[in-house]
Amino acid sequence: MALTYDLAPAPDLTAFLKRTGAKPSLDLLVTGARCAACLGKIERETAALKGVAAARLNLTTGKLSVTFDNAGAADPGAVIATLARLGYPASPYDPDLAADARDREGRRLVLCLAVAAFGAMNTMMFSVPLWAGLFGQELGPATRVVMQWWCALVATPCVLYAGQPFFGSAWRSLRAGRANMDVPISIGVLLTLGISFSETILRGRDAYFDAAISLLFLLLIGRWLDHQLKASARSAAADLLALQAPSAGVLDADGMERRRPIGEVAVGDRLIVRPGERIPVDGRVESGSAELDTSLLTGETRPTQVRAGQTCAAGAVNLTGVLYLRALARSEDSSVAAIARLVEAGAQAKSKYVQLADRAAEIYVPVVHTAAILTFVGGWVLGLGPREALLRAVAVLIITCPCALGLAVPAVQVAASARLFRRGVLVKSGAALERLAEVNHVVFDKTGVLTEGRPQLLDAPAPVVALAAPLARASIHPLAKALAAEAGPGPMADAVIEYPGLGVEGVIDGRRARLGRAEFVGAPAPDALETELWFGFEGDTKVRFRFSDRLRPDAAEAVAALKAMGLTVEVLSGDTPRAVAIAADGAGISQRRGGLSPIGKAEAIDTLQSGGHKVLMVGDGLNDTAALARAHAAMAPGSALDASQNAADLVFSGERLGPVVETLRVARLARRLALQNFGFAAAYNLVAAPAAMLGLVNPFLAALAMSGSSLVVTLNALRLRTAK
């Protein structure tokens, strides 16, 4: 539940300056830059600013790095203002938080992939003559041995280098007393290498050097896809985190204002909170009065009035006047921190979810290893001799290679998130898609999710709006701004005085007029349920402007589509039951609950889930974060608070709710395709494993079967791009 007013909090930008090198620099996240013209314009105009030494934009990630001449000349505000004037909204972020740790691992994987590709190709060059020899072509034993040694020479170093990601992961998993998919991969690859060497030395026919390295090549593709998906999601999440560098204005003994990180604010500090800023910690108002937007905390859409002596809770946004506060609690003890703890607990619960691929590995690993051991023991007992028995056991391990399994899930998830990305949905992890596919109950928040989350003028006649517009344009109050937006551009009233928390007074065409609260304008007591403004000329009749939060254009359509998919839909909101009922009726949702506290929402989700429901929570406010973290899966709109976007698994953008339906559809499709891939891999192994046990497999067949199964799985995953 978040009602966003048109007042942006004023961030303390100098906190984002990096002072590591000789010159201070600033990193900005720029949105909207897509082409060469944008790139040129942004870099030229930014570099032309006073004090700026250089500016470079990364068009792929949208990150602009600005270097200043010296710390004194650095003016981050001017850079952001210039970008805003050019039409590219920018926000600073802290690159230390959005650390590029992913880059190191990503680069290592790419390098391993390159080495494996090199090894596979060059080993293949020597393998083709060997395969020809298998089919009765001329190949003398001497030539064969030379070819095999060349294979060994190229493949062995490549396997040892490119296999490191698997060997390392297998070793860690074994030390933890478990066996993941990397254990059979590592054992299989190393055994293959060993048996191939012994075959080559003993002048045997079956050397599988090419199989070992191409197995790694195919597996590395799956590993790299998986990594790319996680890295892009993680960097998006890290950027969100890095954007929040909250600071508070603390007044020292001389009345001088200092910006301090919120964590350093102590009980008893005097704080200043300007309009548009968030209350940093719980505090008591010492002087000043203002209207507060507490919708993030309570879900109440009406602003509340605070005066000297009253307390206000951290997280509320100051809408109108300057407030001087005395801090009553530290940041960790403030009311928002309780919500943050709930979020943490929810995130921990979610990390226990076992992914499909791991569940497959739990079955696959013991079955394959038992089969290989049985082949070896059985072959020896039945009189094959230890060498032939071992060769067949290794053939089982190679042919049942988990490359199809290793690709089955990442390929599907990458295709799914690419499809969703085109629809404006950011998938933060592959596991989220799997959880989403299991959902059978959808819970919506009201304000900002079902509705647009902005106050909008309700059916007022245009002449009346035009009459009040000159005063409305002069005011910074969000409701007045909505009124001014409705009226469009025009003249402004003269001699305007703004009374914080009450309204504005001014002169329009020589007549004194007031716009604001009912008692300020002189109107009868208001109907407490509506968000409203009153307007009147001195001594004239008073007019009322009512404001309401409109439903998203396709809310009803999206809810109907969800119901058609067999899901049940519910609204949980912190707003008054009447306001919730109006929105729920408009969207066609019969299950609704209003007046819930943030903790009440999380408890409602817990109750639903212990009743066997798998809940998808769609919410955007601070009061939703706990519920988002508790739910089986969670989505947040792009307009949501950073904290909510962090708690959610997926973030969708745009004015419509359609992406929620599309995401659920794609998630279910992805699950179906992943299961199909597993089914295919199982069927393939059921044929291939017995063939290997009977000794029907030679190096050529192994290479063919391996790449063939991987190809089938990948092509099946690609169906997701077009499938309905």
Added chain:
Amino acid sequence: MNIFMMLAPMSVFLGLIGVAAFWWTLSHGQYDDPAGDAARILLDDAEGPLD
């Protein structure tokens, strides 16, 4: 067979050059901003010789 003994190491060596070249591009950040690199070539240099 002699020609094979000469050609085989040569082909492997050529492959190694390819891997080394790829490693060099990777370590010099050539894949950090593919969209930007594609766009930059269309920009006129502010202090180009033809101005």
